[in-house]
Amino acid sequence: MFGRDLISLMRAGYVLAREGAFAPVDARALPAGPRTAITLARLIERREGGRRLAGALERLGPSYVKLGQFLATRRDLVGQRVATDLSSLQDRLPPFDTREARKAVEDELGQPIEEMFAEFGGPVAAASIAQVHKARLKDGRAVAVKILRPGVERRFARDLRTFATAARLGEAFSGEARRLRLKAVGEELARSAKIEMDLRLEAAAIAEMGENTKDDAGFRVPAVIWEATGRRVLTTEWIDGHPMSDLEGLRASHHDLPKLAVNAIQSFLRHAMRDGFFHADMHPGNLFVEPDGTLVAVDFGIMGRLGSRERTFLAEILWGFIRQDYRRTAEVHFEAGYVPHTQSVDDFAQALRAIGTPIRDQSASDISMARLLAQLLEVTELFSMRTRPELLLLQKTMVVVEGVARNLDPRFDMWASAEPVVGEWIARNLGPAGRIAGAADGLGTVARVAQHVPNLLQRAERLAQDFADAAEEGRLRERQTNRCRDTALWIGAVSLAVIALAQVF
Template sequence: MFSAIADFLRLARAGYVLARHDALLPAEFAHLAPAPVRLAGALMRVGARRRANGRALRPGERLAAAFERLGPAYVKLGQFLATRPDIIGFELADDLGRLQDRMPPFSRDAAAREIEAAFGAPLESLFAEFSDSIAAASIAQVHRARLKTGETVAVKVLRPRIERIAAREFRAFARAARLLEAVSQSARRLEPVKFVETLKATAAIELDLRMEAGAASILAEDLKDAAGIRVPQVVWPLTARRVLTLEWAGGIPVSDLAGLDAAGVDRKALAVTVIRMFLTQALHKGFFHADMHQGNMMVDAEGRLVLVDFGIMGRLDEKTRRVFAEIIHGFITRNYQRTAEVHFEAGYVPAGHSVDAFAQALRAVGEPLFGKTADKVDMSRVLQQLFDVTALFDMRLRPELVLLQRTMVTVEGVARALDPGIDMWAAARPVVKSYVEGAVGLPQQARRLRAAAARALELAPRLPHYAERLGAAAERVAAGRVELAPETVDALARALSRERRRARGALVFAGLAALILAAAVWLS
């Protein structure tokens, strides 16, 4: 009972903050709602903050501002939604992707207590020096410190009680999601309960700094032979669940163009390095930094590009990497027919569609890009066009590919800022070409053939059993006794119902509003 009341109060506060930013029932989506909802939205918009710096804010910008005000769980919600432009639309995802994860710092003494509890020793025995916070976010903050051996390090410390705070917010999310599924069939198709569970699991990983340490260690190993790139080493003896210690990554932020110029950094070469480093991670290693904005990259005194903050990482299996490389290679070589065929071979586009028509659509997106420098190409617009094509051909994107595409846009933005005249395709070509040649070459083909043969030998003893089951299934089909599972029926219904992308964006706001208002009514 008490937890239900507490959840109601949290949801009511969230509803109030969202309404104050006109992010609960935004005016831009009012025409899609029934009359009573439009009236409620109009009342909520009275006195709402719709402008900043002398201009009107977009719905996504207002939603991001509300999430920042609401704290860690909502910041994570916004970041998670930003990785799904295929669902919420690219403009909304782009706005949420710029969500600023900034919070007031907690005290040095509080950080010291967390560190001492983690290692069972006084702070003075672990570090020769330990500064106040130099950067604070919703989940953790960073301190500069010096080891007893003299090395300078960065120490990341989780916020006190952050796990309990996040658990309370996610409990409220889950309660509202269950209620939403109970009262709305349309909401059930969006699987809000599953969404909240996934969000909670993602946050749990970020709340264990050993996972981030592991990611940093893997990336450092993957890029150890890459010229001009450095990943800070993990100081494992001073790393625990709530504390992460890394080699200090001092340098000039890539956003400081004047500082880079003053230091004599070749910005054009640096822009190419940024592009190729990302593609090397994604294609050759299958493990990539998925938060490569300007704040997470700097140039050290030796001119090397340094990566920091490894809380959000992406993975691609070998098949996905091969498909992705062939798709990019097809665009670079303007072989749209092969690019289309790869999509169909991978199962990304349903077989009922025309390969030629899909190739034609890809050509319409790709051809305008050639011969243009980065300052003449809006990659956000290009990706929006690609997502429009995927909707037209009923293409359901895999989450890891959507994360990859979003990271590509971020990386492109960093490279464009460094060198507005960069030719993205020319920068990418050597990395993509080398991977494609290796992936489809004879050694790789032979290795895959050996793996397939070994798998076939494993399955051979079970073939008679599979044959019996296949025969029984064929008899049921012939007798008309085939029943579809509810999940299959839902999937077919979704395939037959194409929603416009704008309506998908509206669903995010409608879902938030319904989630909060329905929970409030039920709990009261």
């Protein structure tokens, strides 16, 4: 087994070298062994270059594409430049034969396909793990049938073993690999792949988000057809609408593109902050617009979660940025355990001020979320903070959704659009009643609650006073003069707080 893994690694190394994936590496900074390996790899590099690492992973196959997509969410490990390259990976493959698909459905559901479906068409979309067919149930409803590729579990299991071998070898010989915890990264990838290859779990995610959003205007998820769903087959209602990537189709159907942009960003923030459960792959191909303008999300293989504790600290950090109270914002990081206590609160507050202050006088259109994220990532490295995967999914998805919105409306003001969602959450959850109720849930006993009530009341009173002061200041300001600055602060703070929260042990 180990020998086969080594052969697979050698093949992968050859393809990576051939495609020029090692070209950006500065070999002069490496120890003698890796420096020699990089030098030899460059001897076989194709001179025409290409997309470097992303192109090499696409050549290596679907498991490596998934690895690259996963690493694109771990900027803390691979760096901003590599993550940007990997974000271009396309998870598309030629479809497998419809006869194989029909057999897979029959084997999984235990019935002849004619007994389940009145019609069963060819594939309409194909990716590395599964493909989708349009079909019609006996009662006439159009449905989408997602089917795992034949043999995909074996292929991924083999490649995941190879990745694990590479991680073990890396950590055995490299202190940097141990610092980056390559074995833990491999285990995380394996868990993610296991979830994606059990379509019952995706069905459960759809059902949970459907319950969370049942009363939301302008957003919904497809209904799951449970009697036609199993581990390798997922059947949902068919969505008739334009994908968000089809701008010309949306315009031809007379959709309000700026309104759709606002709906996309507000829906995402509502799921993340209100529900703590969000779709973590909201690219344009996974978002459809129905004739009445309702936004429908599909493909729930990758989901993110935020606990109540993370959401509460996110809001406190956000409010600290809005009020320019960088000392308090820094203290929240330390209270939450996000920054090691070996670091200085004052130094961290100074670093936050260096990022937060420049956005104070900028208009919303001048603030780049991607640049803000990159700046804070650089700062967090200085304070020995580590990253939690679900919060990295949050920041990655926020950037993607911003891109979707700006594609719909180049003049889109993300900051102003998100303000109502963020403000509502803070008002509802950070008042005295919400703070004490949340503490009671988390502490579990009356005695422990009583021990913390004085501090909770003090913090709640301070927040309530801040809101009162802010409201009074708002009434005294001239709204038109200061609108751009205030709305920029709201979600400039959101983007900063998201990344700040992502730096967790």
